[in-house]
Structures are given as C-alpha cells and as structure tokens.
Amino acid sequence: MAPLILFCSDPLNPRRADPHFADDVRAAREAGLRTALLDHDALLAGDAEGAVRGVPRGAGAAWYRGWMVPSGRYAELAGALAARGVTLLTPPESYRRAHELPGWYAAFASVTPASAWLPAEPGRAPGAPELAALAAPLGAGPGIVKDFVKSRKHEWHEACHVPDLADTDRLASVVARFVELQDSFLAGGVVLRAFERFTDAGEARVWWVDGRPVLVTAHPDRPGLRPAPALDAVAPLVAALGCRFVTTDLAEREDGVWRVVEAGDGQVSDLPRDAGAGPLFRALALAHTAPPGETAHR
Incomplete structure (x- = not known):
C-alpha cells in the first residue's frame, strides 16, 4: 500500500x-x-x-x-x-535532528560555517558575558545570529548580522533584538555562525530521500536563481546524518567552494512555485519500502 x-x-x-x-x-x-x-x-x-x-x-x-x-x-x-x-516515516528524533541546527551541525561541520549555540527561552536573551563566551571559539570577524531553525535576515542589520563577533556590546544588541522579534517563536535557543561570503549566483535547495538527491530546486527566497552545486562532498554527510527525507541549501563561496548554508527536514522545507515536484513525490512513494530503521542507500 x-x-x-x-x-x-x-x-x-x-x-x-x-x-x-x-x-x-x-x-x-x-x-x-x-x-x-x-x-x-x-x-x-x-x-x-x-x-x-x-x-x-x-x-x-x-x-x-x-x-x-x-x-x-x-x-x-x-x-x-x-x-x-x-x-x-520520519520519527520525532529524526525530525529534530534534521530540523534544528544542533542536530545536523556535527554531520555537516566540515562543509558549513563554524557555529556555536546555547539554549534560550522566548523573551529571555542571553547576557553579554554568556554571549562573549559563546562567540570566543569563533574568533573575531563578522557573524550571523539565528535560532535553532531560522534567522531574521530581512532585518539584517538590527537582528541578524554582527560586524564583529568580538564586539560584545554590538553582539548583545543584535541578539536581544533577534530574541525580541522572534517572541514566542524562538526555536530552541541562540545560534552564532561565522559569516562567509558567497557569490551572487543564489542558493540551490537539494532534496534527499534515503541518501539520494532526487530533486534540485532554487531557494524559495530567490526562485529565479538555481545554481548547479557539486554534491560529491555532501552526499556521504547526508548519509551519515541518518535521516530519510532532508534538504540542504548550498551556495558557492567566493573561493569556489560549495558550502551547506542550511539543512532541514524535507517535510517542512518549502518548494519554489512551479519547481516540478514530481520526482520528489515519486521518490517518497518508493521510500516506504525500506525496512524500519534502515535507509535504501545502506
């Protein structure tokens, strides 16, 4: 059935x-x-x-x-x-692993910007001393603030980008504003990510089912741009993550290296309009035949 x-x-x-x-x-x-x-x-x-x-x-x-x-x-x-x-077919522990950055980060650490995080409750931003300690391993230089799931990149200067992570006052201000704007939707806590510069070619969203890339689309934020990423370095990392239905957003860094900007559970990842979802759902129709606890690529 x-x-x-x-x-x-x-x-x-x-x-x-x-x-x-x-x-x-x-x-x-x-x-x-x-x-x-x-x-x-x-x-x-x-x-x-x-x-x-x-x-x-x-x-x-x-x-x-x-x-x-x-x-x-x-x-x-x-x-x-x-x-x-x-x-x-995606149990709760797999959903959390793919959906939240602390779950997927270890698998993709070699191909994604360096990150650090700490739990936080909605409406309660971490203090400056906590943030300084969190940022220290990332070193000086620009960074990004987000929660375990999403950023507020449309409020880039006030609630997302930090020009220098070593500037604790500025960091605390951006984090406080981010937590304020997220309000009750703050997911898990606060994440700091080292900032990397990418080309203007856009991001590719790759849809993986049982370790196979079954569809490549544009990112929904920029549907007119769909680069063709190299997947050789990413494929074994998706397999190591061990989640059956996931997405990876990839962008080309200015030095020509493809990087994972974000990962996510495929069940809640958005498809751009007119993306042609047929290959994705055909793959999902077949994926249920894998034995429980296993994936078809193993």
Whole structure:
C-alpha cells in the first residue's frame, strides 16, 4: 500500500488542502500516493488529537508535508497518529535532528560555517558575558545570529548580522533584538555562525530521500536563481546524518567552494512555485519500502 501524505488543511476551508500546497497535492496523487488533511492550527495550539481527527484510522505509513512544526509539537503529532494506527516515516528524533541546527551541525561541520549555540527561552536573551563566551571559539570577524531553525535576515542589520563577533556590546544588541522579534517563536535557543561570503549566483535547495538527491530546486527566497552545486562532498554527510527525507541549501563561496548554508527536514522545507515536484513525490512513494530503521542507500 502506498504511503499516506498528510497535508495541512486550509484554515478557511478545512475540507481542502492549504492552497500553498496545491501543487504538492497534485504531484503526490499523480505519484500514486494517498493524501489526507490535518489541522496545523490545532496542532500548534496543543490539540494534536483534534488536529488529526480527519486522518483515516489504520492508514499505515505516512509522510507529513506542510508548514513548520516545533519539534515538541511534532512528537505530539506522532503520538496522536500512532493512536490512530498511522506511523510517521520520519520519527520525532529524526525530525529534530534534521530540523534544528544542533542536530545536523556535527554531520555537516566540515562543509558549513563554524557555529556555536546555547539554549534560550522566548523573551529571555542571553547576557553579554554568556554571549562573549559563546562567540570566543569563533574568533573575531563578522557573524550571523539565528535560532535553532531560522534567522531574521530581512532585518539584517538590527537582528541578524554582527560586524564583529568580538564586539560584545554590538553582539548583545543584535541578539536581544533577534530574541525580541522572534517572541514566542524562538526555536530552541541562540545560534552564532561565522559569516562567509558567497557569490551572487543564489542558493540551490537539494532534496534527499534515503541518501539520494532526487530533486534540485532554487531557494524559495530567490526562485529565479538555481545554481548547479557539486554534491560529491555532501552526499556521504547526508548519509551519515541518518535521516530519510532532508534538504540542504548550498551556495558557492567566493573561493569556489560549495558550502551547506542550511539543512532541514524535507517535510517542512518549502518548494519554489512551479519547481516540478514530481520526482520528489515519486521518490517518497518508493521510500516506504525500506525496512524500519534502515535507509535504501545502506
């Protein structure tokens, strides 16, 4: 039996999928996948049981495909689905590993900017002494502030870029503003990343299923640019990560070296419009045949 794809429902019409994922739904059905809807708003509100009320009981193996979900809420989703006889093919521990930087960083450390992080609660920015200690291993020079999942690059100067990580006052100011703007959406804590300069060719988003690159798209922020990255150095690192459905965003550094800018769980990574999702969903249709705990590349 083909796996189920769980899409987010439209908040204005719960009987249909969120319009943002209309192309995905079409591609999934064309690939022979079954589809069902869940209530993303209810899930974020802590009502996992209510969120999956419309998912058929006993539906078996499933992939989620929708808006981002905090790791804790994803675990609740997995539990609510299991109670209905539905098993997510990405278990909670794998979702967290791919979705949050502290989970994937070790696997990609050789091909991604140097990073350091510490836990933080929403509304509580770390103090200057903590930030100075955190930044020290990264050395002087520019850096980026983000949380375990996202940055605020559209507020580049006030809440993202730090001209010199050794300037503790400026660092603390940027971190404080970042935490303020993230508010309750702060994910996990604060991350500092060394700044690297990339070419203006854009980023490529590579979609991996069971260790194979099945689709390369542009990054949704710059859909008109789709470079062709070299993947030889990245492929064994994706395999080492051990997650079945992931994405990597790659950019070419000014010295010509391809770098992983970000990694993520493929279930919640965005596809650019008109990306041609057929290869991705055909790969997901086949991936469920791998034995539990294994991936097809091993």
